[in-house]
Amino acid sequence: MESKSHGHIEEAVISIIAQCCKKEVSEIQLNHSLANDLDVDSIQFLELLSAIEERFGFEMEVDDLHPEKFRSVQSVIHFVAGKMAA
Secondary structure (H helix, E strand, O other), X not given: OOOOOHHHHHXXXXXXXXXXXXXXXXXXXXXXXXXXXXXXXXXXXXXXXXXXHHHHOOOOOHHHOOXXXXXXXXXXXXXXXXXXXX
């Protein structure tokens, strides 16, 4: 697995979230809540998880699926960066 900088991960995650939410990248802020600010529903959430797995080349485990890991844009970036560093 190739190493990715935090900036690259942040940019890619924001792009994936924007695509799943059908919003412009410029509309996505790090402190946005996926559910409350971006109105991510359960189907979009599954699409988001699938897109992250595909883009970054890892599979999520059941233990990865804690709500706090996916509460905000920043928490998703932090989760992906952690998986990439492992």
